[in-house]
Amino acid sequence: MIFFKKSKDLSKYLTNEKLKTTIVGFVPTMGALHQGHLSLIESSKKEAGITICSIFINPTQFNNTDDFAKYPIAIEKDIELLLSLGCDVLFLPSKEEIYPAGYLAKHFEVGKLEMILEGHFRPGHFQGVCQVVDRLLEIIIPDRLYLGAKDYQQCKVIDKLIHLTNKQHTTQLIISPTVREEDGLAMSSRNLRLNSAQRKLAPALHEALKYVQENFDTKSVSQLKKEAIEELEAKGFKVDYLEIADAETLIPSEFNSGKQIALVAAYLDKIRLIDNLLLR
């Protein structure tokens, strides 16, 4: 595995490699890697000639300083995991490399998608995501970008970003299914922050979504939301939202029609967890 810290060096290396290989696969991450991240690397390894993983804890997407300060870091273990999968390139940029002096933050017209759900509770979050992904796509120009359905709204925002910046003919977005622990909890770097009591409670998030899925055809949307939120709150979660939305636009819906998805974000103490489940 080749390590790069400078975007200029990575771009130069890729210019040469692109003459030899047909497909460059890219997996952007914030590190503290788990099987969810690794499933993306594995997909890229199967389909691409070169697989690039980036690890960068992007400050501009954190709207909460405590969350940023406590974001888990496990770089040595990450490197071991990437080596074991045969990842070809690890890009480890500094903050100055991604946001050089004089960098002017662009604004991306993501529209309603960045106002609702995660966007509503984390103001500025998706602009920060767009900034970093735009920079990384400019540097790497991958043929395939691998993202996880665990961050469903983020996938929709990045799809929009790709179209806004006219990269849809260069970079294909591939969305991989959410990888879960045996008890159903969606894998997440933030799970490392849960104490053992919180870890036992955390699968309730997935159970709430499954409850909505199983009863979607027999109960009303408002009844399902009410029951699922009450159940989570009774267990000690502070729920930001549990919504049922159109799976394409993510606009919340009161009717059980079309392709829909249930999405949830909730706190266990100060740790915020998200999950989602396609309903049909």
Ligand code: AMP
């Ligand atoms: P992060 O390091 O949290 O920024 O995540 C990097 C990428 O891994 C994003 O595309 C995430 O959606 C994806 N990812 C995170 N957790 C999972 C999971 N449990 N299953 C599948 N993909 C995931």
